Amino acid sequence: MLMSNRGRPARLHYMAGTFRVLAPGNHVICAVTGTLIPLEELRYWSVERQEAYASVEASVSAEKRG
Numbered sequence: 001m002l003m004s005n006r007g008r009p010a011r012l013h014y015m016a017g018t019f020r021v022l023a024p025g026n027h028v029i030c031a032v033t034g035t036l037i038p039l040e041e042l043r044y045w046s047v048e049r050q051e052a053y054a055s056v057e058a059s060v061s062a063e064k065r066g
Contacts, residue, residue, distance in 0.1 A: 012052070014045040030054035032061050 010025030019042070027036045031051035035058075044053040046062060053059040 010039060012045075014047050014050050014052070016047055019045065028052040030058055032058040 006026055008025040008027075010021055010028055011023035012019045012028060013022055025039075027038050028042060029035070030037055030053055031046075031049070033054050035054040037052055037054050042052060044056060044059040045051060046053070046059070049062070051062060053062060
């Protein structure tokens with residue numbers, strides 16, 4: 001039986017300019033807004049905090065909260 005990754009969150013390791021998939025899935029959750037981010041739309045993350053963000057605004061908000 002084939003397992004589908006649809007609807008499952010991926011576990012990623014964020015690096016400068018890219019990320020590595022540690023556990024398969026089709027999305028991650030924004031650390032600020034809780035929004036589901038499809039992997040193909042993921043553009044913003046923090047290498048230091050290992051968090052994903054749905055938008056540049058969410059990324060800036062995360063930076064401000066430290």
